[in-house]
């Protein structure tokens with residue numbers, strides 16, 4: 001079946017060992033010894049540099065090195081000292097091995113991994129005998145009940161993990177936004193009037209809360225909004241979505257509908273919102289429809305209006321969950 | 332002096348042996364033979380960078396505070412003074428700016444992590460392309476795949492720890508993948524994060540996983556991996572004097588030990604040098620994590636980049652069935668494709684031996700050209716990953732080569748289907764061409780470029796015959812024949828499972844039929860000496 005029968009070329013066998021210079025020339029060997037010693041001493045110098053840098057270089061000293069630019073001097077020289085100290089120990093050892101240690105190749109025999117047939121037979125016999133002695137084959141009640149309890153005992157550690165976190169319940173569908181909640185700037189926590197936003201401008205917005213200094217990242221991760229103003233006639237929205245805007249101002253969740261990054265880039269000329277994570281691109285006039293990238297849904301839009309004092313407030317909670325999709329998410 | 336030293340060594344050895352009987356085992360071990368080849372060092376680099384990670388990581392734990400509790404920064408990095416941030420981020424700033432050598436250690440740790448994964452991948456490619464995973468080494472291949480997988484996770488968790496803007500974005504994406512799993516995803520995410528994203532629990536939790544759980548498991552796997560290499564003895568490249576039944580190389584002591592030990596220091600020295608001069612992950616530039624900001628052009632480490640690239644090129648697919656959502660745009664690139672890739676990788680030794688019908692032990696490595704189909708499959712997988720990786724950096728590439736993201740996205744979306752099969756075909760052709768070149772070399776010798784004029788005026792080039800050693804290296808491999816299309820017995824009756832057998836015979840034919848017959852002693856004789 002293989003080419004074997006066709007008689008391959010002959011294996012000439014391991015070539016004769018070629019001796020190195022240092023093997024027979026005492027002077028060459030001594031030279032090699034000196035080279036190795038120099039390499040080891042270089043390493044010692046590296047450690048001296050390391051210790052010097054640790055103790056004597058000021059922490060706030062920066063120096064300019066071509067190509068590298070401004071460098072923190074202490075960290076640079078600590079590192080160089082360390083690198084030299086380590087590298088030359090290695091270089092010395094390898095040079096030593098290559099020039100002075102025996103370099104004759106040796107041949108060792110291999111054995112097949114498989115045990116010998118007698119060993120295998122003996123092993124199987126032992127197993128059978130042991131199994132017979134325990135009587136597992138006969139005592140099926142023991143076998144089954146043991147299997148049952150072994151299976152069940154695995155549940156306990158899993159159950160113990162239950163308290164890692166609360167159940168999701170309705171949490172992902174809720175945000176702080178509700179009718180009448182003021183829109184405030186992020187950062188700054190200042191309320192906004194429509195006049196604060198020129199056409200073409202974008203504002204980053206959070207809901208007003210009593211103690212903004214205690215605002216949790218959890219709530220920010222769901223509440224963050226983008227407020228964008230375009231000319232009202234540029235909207236191409238259905239009547240309901242249009243009624244959620246105010247004088248050309250439209251509010252979208254800033255949390256990407258793909259995997260939850262901050263949709264941070266607004267391109268004024270094209271009126272596109274871009275998420276830098278995977279470049280999902282949302283078209284503002286059409287209600288943040290996805291025009292490019294992997295996201296499958298528009299950014300949720302928040303209905304807004306102004307209160308009697310003329311500040312922008314939410315007109316209703318979000319009508320859907322914000323952020324990335326999840327199994328229980330309703331369309 | 333020398334006599335005294337020997338006496339001490341002797342009595343120590345005696346003490347140990349009388350209590351453990353170690354001498355017998357050690358005598359055998361010290362005579363272990365290790366074949367020498369540069370490509371056998373790749374695994375060593377992986378091992379050494381792992382050791383460096385253990386050492387530098389332990390140093391970092393002395394100052395790192397794994398907590399998402401908020402505080403106001405008041406360390407010596409002026410631009411962030413007075414900024415609200417997590418204790419994890421603040422402590423990473425402290426390590427960087429207030430602990431002498433702390434920045435160096437962070438950078439060594441991070442460079443070693445990149446090196447660790449790069450070395451594992453390179454090592455895996457060496458093992459793959461030379462067929463070192465074949466029986467009896469399939470188990471070690473699986474341990475290797477497990478180590479790479481854990482290494483990727485470990486690296487990801489590592490750069491998530493500092494809680495800077497970049498790493499927080501990575502965690503957000505991981506959370507979204509978890510949450511996208513049908514049925515249990517939302518629960519899994521709530522359990523992992525102790526509630527909603529980001530919560531206060533995640534960093535303390537992944538800290539334990541990063542410094543204890545995964546390093547522990549990896550240490551165990553590495554130990555078993557090395558014990559198996561030891562026990563099964565190293566494979567070797569084909570060559571004169573090298574057979575399936577022997578191993579030719581250097582003894583453990585002193586040469587191999589000195590070289591390997593020296594090499595550990597060299598690898599450590601190189602990572603220290605990188606840590607000294609090449610800034611990596613400057614978390615103080617990114618700022619602390621907040622869900623409303625993002626650094627443009629954010630890039631994960633390279634070993635995650637291909638995943639990111641797959642996610643980016645995914646089509647915007649989502650299904651809504653009975654009030655439930657299935658995010659194909661996350662599941663396919665984030666879980667399904669990588670799942671298929673890693674499962675295929677782990678099972679490859681069995682797939683191959685099934686397809687070729689070769690169930691024997693192999694201790695001699697293949698030259699990649701002599702296993703054209705395997706080499707081509709490898710090239711295909713690498714091409715796939717590189718296309719994905721390129722798309723993972725599409726924003727960077729777009730700005731550097733003034734292309735639009737749109738162009739790159741479509742180019743890679745098409746390439747990911749077209750280029751891998753193309754790579755397969757081309758690689759296979761190249762392998763066969765190399766086989767042909769080998770055959771020519773063995774039969775006709777090497778061109779010397781020297782011309783001689785024959786008596787009747789014709790010029791011919793002198794060909795120098797290969798040495799017997801070289802000729803042997805190029806011909807010692809065996810060429811398997813395809814499995815015959817079995818299933819129909821002598822009476823023309825179809826046996827059970829015929830379809831399976833036929834498929835297998837087909838595959839085996841595809842893999843094994845195309846080979847350039849290697850020269851035999853007879854071929855060589857026929858050509859004779861007169862030929863130049």
Ligand code: HEM
Pocket residue numbers: 381384385387388389391392395423426437440441444447482485486488489490491492493541542543546549611612
């Ligand atoms: C085995 C493979 C390991 C890999 C691939 C790995 C990878 C990483 C990476 C990429 C970082 C981010 C570093 C940065 O740029 O700030 C990191 C951080 C860290 N790692 Fe590891 N690591 C490993 C093992 C360990 C071990 C064994 C320990 C401790 C015993 C450890 C302790 C830490 C600590 C405390 C941090 C956070 C401090 C900081 O980022 O400065 N790591 N790891």
Ligand code: FES
Pocket residue numbers: 256257258259260261275276277278279280293294295
């Ligand atoms: S998270 Fe926005 S595109 Fe992926």
